[in-house]
Amino acid sequence: SPLGARLLEVLSRDSLTEDDWDELEEDLLLADIGAGPTTELLDSLRTRVRVLGVREPSAVRELLREELVALVGADMDRSLHLDPVLVEDGPRVPAVLLVVGVNGTGKTTTVGKLARVLVAEGKSVVLGAADTFRAAAADQLTTWGARVGVETVRSDKAGADPASVAFDAVARGRDDKADVVLVDTAGRLQNKAGLMDELGKIVRVTSKVAAPSEVLLVLDATTGQNGLTQARVFAEVAGVTGIALTKLDGTAKGGIVVQVQRELGVPVKLVGLGEGPDDLAPFDAADFVDGILG
Amino acid sequence: MFNSLSDRLTQTFKNLRSRGRLSEADIDSTVREIRRALLDADVAVPVVREFTGAVRERALSEEVSGALNPAQQVVKIVNDELVAILGGQTRPLNLAKTPPTVIMLAGLQGAGKTTLAGKLALALKEQGHTPLLVAADLQRPNAVSQLSVVAERAGVPVFAPHPGNTSAADDPAADAPLIGDPVGVARDGVAEARTKLHDVVIVDTAGRLGIDEVLMKQASDIRDAIMPDEVLFVIDAMIGQDAVNTARAFADGVDFTGVVLSKLDGDARGGAALSVAKVTGRPIMFASTGEKLTDFEVFHPDRMASRILDM
Ligand SMILES: Nc1nc2c(ncn2[C@@H]2O[C@H](COP(=O)(O)OP(=O)(O)OP(=O)(O)O)[C@@H](O)[C@H]2O)c(=O)[nH]1
Ligand SMILES: Nc1nc2c(ncn2[C@@H]2O[C@H](COP(=O)(O)OP(=O)(O)OP(=O)(O)O)[C@@H](O)[C@H]2O)c(=O)[nH]1
Ligand SMILES: [K+]
Ligand SMILES: [Mg+2]
Ligand SMILES: [Mg+2]
Numbered sequence: 207s208p209l210g211a212r213l214l215e216v217l218s219r220d221s222l223t224e225d226d227w228d229e230l231e232e233d234l235l236l237a238d239i240g241a242g243p244t245t246e247l248l249d250s251l252r253t254r255v256r257v258l259g260v261r262e263p264s265a266v267r268e269l270l271r272e273e274l275v276a277l278v279g280a281d282m283d284r285s286l287h288l289d290p291v292l293v294e295d296g297p298r299v300p301a302v303l304l305v306v307g308v309n310g311t312g313k314t315t316t317v318g319k320l321a322r323v324l325v326a327e328g329k330s331v332v333l334g335a336a337d338t339f340r341a342a343a344a345d346q347l348t349t350w351g352a353r354v355g356v357e358t359v360r361s362d363k364a365g366a367d368p369a370s371v372a373f374d375a376v377a378r379g380r381d382d383k384a385d386v387v388l389v390d391t392a393g394r395l396q397n398k399a400g401l402m403d404e405l406g407k408i409v410r411v412t413s414k415v416a417a418p419s420e421v422l423l424v425l426d427a428t429t430g431q432n433g434l435t436q437a438r439v440f441a442e443v444a445g446v447t448g449i450a451l452t453k454l455d456g457t458a459k460g461g462i463v464v465q466v467q468r469e470l471g472v473p474v475k476l477v478g479l480g481e482g483p484d485d486l487a488p489f490d491a492a493d494f495v496d497g498i499l500g
Numbered sequence: 501m502f503n504s505l506s507d508r509l510t511q512t513f514k515n516l517r518s519r520g521r522l523s524e525a526d527i528d529s530t531v532r533e534i535r536r537a538l539l540d541a542d543v544a545v546p547v548v549r550e551f552t553g554a555v556r557e558r559a560l561s562e563e564v565s566g567a568l569n570p571a572q573q574v575v576k577i578v579n580d581e582l583v584a585i586l587g588g589q590t591r592p593l594n595l596a597k598t599p600p601t602v603i604m605l606a607g608l609q610g611a612g613k614t615t616l617a618g619k620l621a622l623a624l625k626e627q628g629h630t631p632l633l634v635a636a637d638l639q640r641p642n643a644v645s646q647l648s649v650v651a652e653r654a655g656v657p658v659f660a661p662h663p664g665n666t667s668a669a670d671d672p673a674a675d676a677p678l679i680g681d682p683v684g685v686a687r688d689g690v691a692e693a694r695t696k697l698h699d700v701v702i703v704d705t706a707g708r709l710g711i712d713e714v715l716m717k718q719a720s721d722i723r724d725a726i727m728p729d730e731v732l733f734v735i736d737a738m739i740g741q742d743a744v745n746t747a748r749a750f751a752d753g754v755d756f757t758g759v760v761l762s763k764l765d766g767d768a769r770g771g772a773a774l775s776v777a778k779v780t781g782r783p784i785m786f787a788s789t790g791e792k793l794t795d796f797e798v799f800h801p802d803r804m805a806s807r808i809l810d811m
Contacts, residue, residue: 346646
């Protein structure tokens, strides 16, 4: 009956004002979640709010928080796989971790921090300076390594073939019976075909000794919607196994990883929280969402 | 799926019943498309809001409803408004009446400051200037050696009295997080330029976050010590919604005089350009377009507008 339909409509209308909804939308947009995902999230939230008959803005916010935590905290393996690899009938080879990403995101720093963590866990580590392009990149990595007493394999020549430096580092790790080799690569924009080919070659050549156990894409939390394009291309070229989300100590929220995780199924494993050696932490979905919703 | 804004607007206008006359509903859906395009380009939310408000007002006016092709007219309005905010015309570097001209670089970590120092030095050298680079980032590991390599590549001298953060230096993880005296290095660098008759000094500084009060204070102390003719704020074209917070923090902290948009050789739409220009009112002067020292150009507001709108 028309009366029944109208009654239902009135009863099921949510009592939030448009301003309340705008505020939620703004929080999501400001966190770089993206316009598309934000609309999707809020549409489904509106439905739930009606069905559940939630009336308080604070309760709606709580629902959104739960949904976001469920979304970004989806059951994913977030551990780093860095156990030495046993090649059949062959030698024990170290686990290889490669960091990749666009320029200036924090790759070298993340390698430095990881070296610190691994050494503290009692592992023997070798660093590979396969960024032979950026001025003083190998020096920067060597500084990080020296502070924890870890050797850095590097080339004396600027512009040397990065794949062969990566190979040398992994081979050295094997010969020295190291547990882990961390390979730093040069920053490269994903729309540069030549540089992406070079990265593909680094992965292939390294795999002659040991296929990388982990390929971490380092994403800067300040990055906007381009982060998704970065993730797509790097995943295709280098087989990304995890994300390290850096610079979360600033005001940026890093919301782009929500789309990245959802579309590519690649988990955020680590977060960078500063420039110091100890400013690296495992990803925590609840903390991350609290950062977004304040 | 990824239609350009002009495609999407043309689509919106196809549904018009009476050609040439736009209803308020038509305008609203148009403005929604524009809003979406700007958000997808990472233009900051408050800037989008203000911008779409202004466009809506103009779109409701006779100028559009009377136009032969309202869709094209709206696109033109959007474009004009964008170019106006982006600066219309760019301005060249302010050179000091009495040399040396002092240029200070500032920005977030990894934005592209040190690379820009080399680019500026090379460009100025080619114009007949005699720039000196000053290594006042003592914080980031081997920033001083990075700047020295960049200087060598540009063929200009570098003033680097302190090695900065190297493996031999004290570990900044310990109690004192700040290394050396970058304010002193900057001041001495300018004095050195004066003595050695360099007509331009470019001071590279450490990357810092807008909310890092200690480091921001250090940056403003450097500024006070060298009284630069230009303070260039370097910002990564890939930055998202944080552009506004960061730009405001640096405007307050170092009162920058111009903006350099870096990594424009990527495929980010670069909405940050609009955000920064709008909230700070400072001109975007240069674009950095690659890792080589020659990848550097004057900023073009019209090209940037087309890029943001994907047209
Ligand atoms: N605040 C903050 N700064 C960081 C973090 N991680 C890295 N940085 C800083 O970001 C800047 C760039 O870091 P790098 O490690 O050199 O970045 P990269 O990805 O190796 O850069 P390229 O090799 O040039 O592509 C440096 O100033 C670092 O100190 C972080 O989690 N928080
Ligand atoms: N593709 C591209 N890369 C750039 C551009 N400008 C700088 N880079 C790269 O971005 C990375 C960071 O550049 P830097 O000049 O070290 O940045 P910075 O602001 O000095 O970094 P910090 O001193 O750590 O704060 C390096 O890999 C540079 O080669 C650019 O315009 N395009
Ligand atoms: K943050
Ligand atoms: Mg690096
Ligand atoms: Mg620098």
